[in-house]
Amino acid sequence: MTGLLLTGARVVDALGTASEPVDVLLRDGRIAGVGPGLDGEGAERVPLDGRYLMPGLWDGHVHVGQWAAVSRRLDLSGARSAAEAAALVRARVDAGWDASEVLLGYGFRDALWPDAPSAELLEVGAVAVALVSGDVHTVWANRALLARMGLPADAWWLNEQAAFDLNVRLSAVDEPMLDRWVADAARAAAARGVTGIVDLEMGGAVEAWGRRAAAGLRALRVRAGVYPVDRDRVASSGLRSGDAVPGTGGLATVGWFKLFTDGALNSRTAWCVDPYPDSGSRGLPTYADAELIAVARDALAVGLVPTIHAIGDRAVTQALDAFAALAVPASAGLPPRIEHAQLVLPGDVPRFAELGVHASVQPEHAMDDRDVADHHWAGRTDRAFAYRALVEAGAALELGSDAPVAPLDPWATLAAAVTRSRDGRAPWHPEQALPLADALRASWGGVAGVAVGGRADLTVLDADPHAVEPDALRTLPVHATLVAGVRTHGPDA
Template sequence: MPQRLHVNGKVFTGRGEDDFVSAFAVADGRVVWVGETADAPTDEHVERVDLEGRTVLPGFVDVHTHPSLVAGNLGAVACTPPHVGNIEEMVEALRRSPRAGRGEDVWIEGWGYDESKLAEGRTPTAADLDRVSTTQPVYVRRSDCHSGVCNTRALELAGITRDTPDPPGARFGRREDGEPDGVLMELAANDAVLAAKETRDHAHAVRELAGTAAHYDERGIVAVTDMMARREPYDHLDLYRGARESGMRQRVVLYYDWAALTAASDGTPPDLPASARTGDVRVGGLKLFMDGSISNRTAWTADPYPGSDDHGMRTLTDEAIRAAHAYARRNGLQLVFHAMGDRAIGHVIDLFADEEPWLEGVPSVRIDHATLMTDEHVRRIGAARMDFGVVTQIVFFFAEHDSYVRNLSPERYRRAYPLRSLYAGLDRLALSSDAPATTWADPDDVFTSVQAAVTRRAYNGADIVAEQALTVPQALLLYTGRARRLADLPGVGLIAPGYDASFVVLDRDVFTVPVEEIDRVRVAETHIRGEEVHRRG
């Protein structure tokens, strides 16, 4: 018997582009009936909720994001537009950090800069950040979350000198005299500096993660992944399960960073216990980096970047891929490759196209970002023995338009994020945010991505390949009914019998508002498993 009946709504079920109903019933945290208000079950003991014509969607599923980084950014300084437009403003913002002046061991941190959005058009260096402090370490993460910059004090604490070799697949920026200049290119270079950072205790890390629940509730996100999970200094599985006990209701799937996992275990990580792969917080896969980013000219491309002979960076060896493949197959985990450049994407397909899938229900291999995916890539995926999935982020093209114009030839620019082609050609496709890894103050606002996908206009109104636009229902499916199939997240993404009663009620009808106003739509209510977790005041 239903406990609550929602009627008189415009309910997008997530099953298909035109699948709408007006009513649904909930019992014990699950949807038990879906249909039209006129056909709704009647019982005087059932609570009846009149939606009054409002629009209801399945709760959003963000299958490529970084809650642990989002949590860390809550105490860091935003170095993004509109707050910061030049290096001087960045320095001043960091000087105002609440951590400034708290002691020589306290790190001053920032996030989100992109040199293409700074008036100087260059990457800040240690010399710039030394103006913030020469006694406290200062570190600012770039918008792509791959690179960053630190001051001289941070370099000293990390023991990085002119004689320190570049890490595999990464680089330390250097002055003409060979001394490090504080610029940290790619993950291994950043990790070398952050390893010197003070470690917060386990309880603090759990509280910090639990604090992200309100962030996701407000945005209507009911299921997330963490694409950079680690086991050191604390196992993220333990942290997220602790956060769940502290009130975080989102379903969570963790993807261990393969490089960090192997580094923490002398190259041979132990197999996972079965308990790690079950429950509402579970380990679902491994994350590997095939290349860098378009905005930093480190994505691995077939043709060189304009004005250079640089093809970006390949950041992963075939030997490492084979080891990760064996581990994933043995432990029942998904392999997810960060691959933005066309050469990186093609290499992943080359390696796995003829391999036998080892998972059921989700793709065994995911290609994430897929910025320069071509029609030939799509054709090869369709013909492959392997079960591939693709997760992409139009929010990058939207927010980082300036760097895409600078770093892509006109022909490549026309091929960036071909959503319409991908939607038509791929069965397993999702949109996601990769928050906080872009130069935008609120990158995991789903409606920002939906508007960008539908209008194909950048933050500044520039065309970002209009012929690759999606419709509103198509874009929403890539955050709901189709997104649910890219990760092991049962029970979410649909308003259908047997699924979690995890849904959102909107303050405006996203299907009828002018497309230029989609980003103004807000989540009025979020419900997770039948419980209201957010109501907009």
Template sequence: MRRPSLLAAALALACNASAQTLIDNANGYTLDASGKLARFQALAFDAAGRIVAVGSSADVAAKAPGYRHIDLQGRTMLPGLIDAHGHVFGLGQVATAAELYGTTSLEGAVRKVADYARANPQRAWVVGNGWNQEIWKLGRFPTAAELDAAVADRPALMHRVDGHAVWVNSRALALAGITKDTPDPAGGKIERDAQGNATGILVDGAMALVTKVVPAATEAEERAALDGALALLGKNGLTSVHDAGIGVAEDKLYRAYADQGKLTTRVYAMIGDTAADFDRLSASGPLTSYANDLYALASVKLYADGALGSRGAALIKPYSDAPHTHGLLFYKDGEMRAKMEKAIKAGYQVNVHAIGDAGNRQILGNYAALLKKYPNVQRHRIEHAQVVALADIPRFKRLGIIPSMQPTHATSDQNMAEQRVGPKRIEGAYAWRTFLKQGSRIACGSDFPIESPNPFEGIHAAVTRQDMRGVPSGGWHKEQAMTLTEALRCFTLDAAWAARQEKVIGSLEAGKWADFIVTDRDLFAIPASEIGKIGVLETWVGGKRVFQKR
């Protein structure tokens, strides 16, 4: 009974401020410069929070005389984990909205919305997230009339699980002025009934018709969302995240939090689009490092298409289960190329959301044209790279484009992906092994809050190709699975590389920031089925402990 209490007492010596510290008796794993797995017993960092030495107890002690000593008592230490694609403020906002992620039927979702509306009478809009008609086995989208049954006195807006469609009630349709005569906007679709009336589902570009009339969050609400998100990120062992699309207000808060010592997870942010916010935020050029690498704003997030679940992802040939549609490309080639060039010319990394094979092909084609003019020093990316024509996969390597992928998307989408694209196209979908075999470096993330922010669930999915219930037995298209070391690398060193931060984070090496986690079990000594159950005991960023399990 003494062992846990001794560990807690030793760790209690570490205060929030960095101090010269030697952590000893660790079951440590990291990656070397070549990405190979390495073991260590001890790690020391200086008062600035940078690593001084990593290795055996004797070697590290010799290089860190007089340092404060913490005995880890054999616990497992790993590099801090990095999520290469998430939505930080969205994660925080989900906690205060109606949550439909766990619903298994339309009726259950309607009950949850009704319960939430009754519990929150002060909210002018009833907002929620996470519905998925595929899991409901509805065979169709839900309707405004069905949402009216849950809340009719106020407008209601429910985001689909992938964030690429909204389900609204009749009050919201009326406030947005959407009628039978409202045309589909560019890059979007209004679902309609046989008479042409809007049914209550707005896909991709059509979502703006209603979201533009939703009151903007106040600064207090944004701060509350950021506080909630940072607490969750620390709890899940994420020492750095790539925030996929922010604006002026979010940038202001990030800088303020960094200045005040409140930014407890490093943030590599992407400016959403190249419109007005980009013009303001890019006036001084890319911000590659702020407040000891706690914040960076050096990339741009663009969208080529929608999502597979709502059939908004752009496909070269029609959907296998809906031959009347190819999905939606948001922009014509020239329009998209102009956006990409504007960002590249200003010195920014370009990260484009592309899920369907037509979306990926369009972006690869634009990169091919632009890189003849501008060298790829920014390490441009395609976010998701979810369904790629087999002939296009080698172009990622040839052009030096990083596939930024989310392992849990595969295990979440397994219930519908092959129906959407058929048995041939699925060979180029969620194709991690194919990318790795050709030498591409994959940056892994989760796309939280669409998926869980727990990176161990992502590592589990990458290795097993199964969801957290162990479905399907043997793994879904297991031939595309990663090894455990590859999975750790894509959530650490290669995610850092995708942000051009591999010299300061991503592994535990002398000179890098002391970003690490302590876990309750050994990642490399447990059955693969238990990876997603690993718990984080401690999260440290720059030599400061930002989370401790109580």
């Protein structure tokens, strides 16, 4: 028996039209037919009984190894002060902790805390403690951790690259263990209808996905990011952006070359035109303009298309200027991208479409950071997380989570995009909410709809997303998920 015949499917398009029940034939990883009464000779019949079928969902920005590890860390996302975060650490130690292991916490957001963190607050005897901020741009540690890691006494609070470097060390586990964790995370993603991710793990993603696919992990398509530390190794293998990673059957491809121009809002290191009110700082640029262009051009010369992290408005301008100088050709394996674009000057909004630069954005960040933005970007939040303005100016959006900064759940992402609300709060700048049609298109990984010849990467839903209340998108039930015509979630997966 070859292929699958999905019978009684209501095909959903972005505009809100669900078809009358039709059959959808899948063969050799592709959609071979769509219509009523298909024969499907030799194919396994899978009755969908009027359920809703649409293209599979993508998460456009994931740090998959970190996301897989987060569930094994102390959750600090609810801490409203440094003292409260420290109390959670002490409670975990008091409940029993092996002092031979580092106690890792994750998820604190200190931008509005009423008190100041310190190394002393985290002193819990011989237990080494390291707490990673929700945006992953800060690590707060105690003296026992610094001694264990061979770091100086004043390194208890690290931002940006120093924090990234320490987090890589803290997150290090052997490959078999990490791959088991990633497999668990992939299954959980499939249960929410995810068929693909852009993995921007900070180093070694191309090789890691080759290894995982060879071991049988084929639940997702992956575009594997490349960092400067990886560039020469990947380039020497002859791989370019868009190329299939050997041994993955095309499920993993080489993604973008990741560069940073600034930090993050919560860390007050996002590079902005206007100063932060409490410090007078304008954030932390990573590169001078000419240096950024040179590094990006060198990557493009070996076939690696850049994506540039830019959160503050000054950083977004620098990133757009770099792409204007690069003039990435249409023949490149992927379109150029900017990651986050959280604060954009009005004059820069139309430049995304003019330059063909995609905006990789994370709507849940707007919900996480609305209060921080109201304080630190006061008077400018009408152009913060400005997704509607970008779409209306013709920009192509790609929605994602930045997991572990937000959960790898596209329905949470979609709900945040279309409601600009969460937890019963009033919508925040609702004029920047996306219509559901635009949000879906930005979540389908570049696919326009379910069509003959397209990849058989599909999500089957128990409800029509256009027919539910927008807030109900967060919990919309997923019946089944298929990647290349193979069931990765649902009955008989």
